[in-house]
Amino acid sequence: MARFVESTIAFPYKRSLGPVVGAFMTALTEKRILGIRHGQDVLVPPMEWNPTTGSELAHDFVEVGPIGTVESWTWVPTPSVQHPLHHAFAFAFILLDGATTPLLHAVDAGSSGRMFEGLRVAPRWRGTRVGRIDDIVCFVIGEVAETDGEDTGSAPEPVQRMDYNASITYRNPVPAATDRTVLASRDHRILGLRCPRCDRVYAGGRGYCPIDAVELSPECEVDLPSVGTITNFAIVTPVPYPGQTETEPFVRAFVLLDGTDVVVGYQPVIELPADEVRVGQRVAAVWASPAEELDQGGGMGGAWGSLVGWMPTGEPDVIDPDLVNRIF
C-alpha cells in the first residue's frame, strides 16, 4: 500500500475582461444585465464573437431582464464548496426578458418540486457588487428582485479585471523508492538506484530508469558519495507572487558526485553567496539536524529528506571544460 501525500494548489488568477465582458460586469454592479445584439438575437451572456462563425460582434449592448423564465433546470441536492448556495438549489437555464439565449445560473427554490419550465424568476443581488457573475447571488421565484444586505452601490470605475481564486486538493501516491531515499537521508546516506539493464545510476528516488523504462527495485540500491563538484548552476531572482516565500536571489546547482556518473539537480547551496558559486567548485552535502523538519514530499528535483543542500569543501576547483555540460 503506497503512502499518499495531500497537497492543495491555489491559483489566484486576475483575469482581464475586455470590452464586452467588462461592460457586462460593470453593469452588474449597477444591478443591470446586458446582452449583445447579433442580428435578430440578443446573446446573454454577451460574447465578443458570433458563437457559430467566430466573426466579431459590434458592441451593441441591450439591457435585458432582470426578470426571466426558466427554460430548463436540474436540482443540486448536495452543493459543493464551489456552488453559490450552501443548501439544495437548482441550476437553471434562465431566458431573461428580451434575451434570445439563456443564462446559466442558480435558483434558490427551496425544493425541486417548485421548479418547472416557464417558472418566472428574478435576481437576488449581492449588497456589495464587484463585477463578477456572482454579483447575482442566485435567482429567486417571482418577479421581484432582491438585494442581500446593505446596498453599497455600483462600481465607481468601469470594471476591467476580475479575481478568480482557484484551489484544488490532490492526493498523490509517493513511490516507495522516494520513501526509501528519504529514510536513508536520515542516516546521512545518498541512496542511488542502479539500472540492471544499462548500469546507469540515479539519485533522488525516482524509482525507474527513464532510458530503459523499467522499475528499479530495492535490490538495485547503492550508496553514493556525499561529496562532489558543481557542474552548472542558475541564480534565480524571485518574482513576487502569492505564496512566494523567497525574497533574495538564490542558487540552484547541479552536483556531479565523486567517482560516479550521477548528477543531482536543482540543489540549494549553503554558506555560499550566489555571486561566489563557480563551475568546478567542490562541495559536500549538508544534513539537517534530527530536530529539523524533514521534507516528506515526492516532488521533482531539489534536495530531499535530511539533505538540505551543499557547501564548499575548500578544496581546489576541478578544471574541466566539459563539466558545464553535465546537468543530468
Add this chain to the structure above:
Amino acid sequence: MSAQTPGNAVSRDIAVVGWAQTEMVRHTDKSETQLLMEVITDALAQVDLTRADIDFTCLGSCDYITGQAFSFVTNLDAIGAWPPKRDSHVEMDGAWALYEAWLRLQEGDIEIALVTGSGRSSTGDPTLIYPMEMDPYFLAPLGIDPLTFAALQARAVISAGVADERSMAETAVRARGKGDVDALLATDYLREPLHRHDVPPITDGAAAMVLATGTRARQLVERPAFITGLDHRTECHNPSFRALDDSPSTRIAAQAAGLGDAPIEVAELQAAFSHEELLLRKVLELDGNVVVNASGGALRSNPIMATGLCRIGYAANHIFRGGNRALAHATSGPCLQQNLICILEGPS
C-alpha cells in the same frame, strides 16, 4: 479558402496494429508514469516491437487531473528516452494524441507511432476540478460541475423525445451487464433527471496504442485496422449557445470521416452518461444492425484522458477479429462539446 474537407483526404495507409490498457480501477496506488510504463510495454509486446522501434510518440494527459505542472514531462520516463525520440503531447484524451500521430505519419518519413492516454481521476475530486476548466467569466465562478451540465443536456435530450429515463436506465444496465431497470428507476435522483446509474464511474487507468504505416502494418499483424476516416469538430464552449438536444459537431465529423460510404458493423461511442449514447446513436443514424458499445463503454469504466482512445482500441479489436468496418467516437468538453470520429477498416 479551400472547400475541401481535410478529413476526407487520407493520403496514406495508416493502421492500428495493437493496443493495451491497464487494469481499470476506482483507485490505484500507482503513479501515472508507472501506469504508462506498464501499458506501453504491454502494447509493444503484442506486435513484437520494443521502445527502440518507435519513431514518434504522442501522449494525452491532463495536468489539472494529475495536480502537477508539466506532469507529461515525468510521463516521458515511460517511453524510453534514449535514443532521442520525436515526441509530442496533447492536453486531451489519447484519441486526439492518435489524431496527431496519424497526421505525423502522413508525412511518410516514419513508420511506427505510439500514442497513449492516461489519467488518475482519483487524485482529486472531479466535481471540484472540472468547473475550473470551464468558461472563467460566466461558468467557473458558479462551480458548475460535470453532473450539472450532463443533467441539463439529459433534460434537453428527453424533451426532444430522443430518450426517456427508462431508455437511459436500459442503456446503463446493458453497458454494465447488471441491474434491474425498474429498481434503478425507483432510486433517488443524483441530479434530476439523472440517477446514479446514468453517471460514469471514476476510474484510474491508461491505454497505449501502436500505429504503423501500410507495408509495415501488414508485416506486423495479419489484419491491421486501417484508419480510413478521421475527423474532429468542436462547438461553442458555453452550452448557453448550443442546441443540447443535438450534436452537430459529431454529425459533421462523421460525414467528413466517410461514415456514410459503407455500412459499419460496430460502434464504440464515448458516452459517459446514458443519454449521450442515445443522442449519439440518433445523430450518427445507427440502426439495429450496428452493435453499440459492446465493451460496456464509459458507463462501465471511464479512465479520463484514455476513455476515447479505448473506444478506438475496442473498434480495432473488431477488425483484428475479422470484422470489416467499425466506428469509434471520442469526445471532450461539457455536453459533447468536441467530437472525434474514427473509421477503421480491415485490409481489402
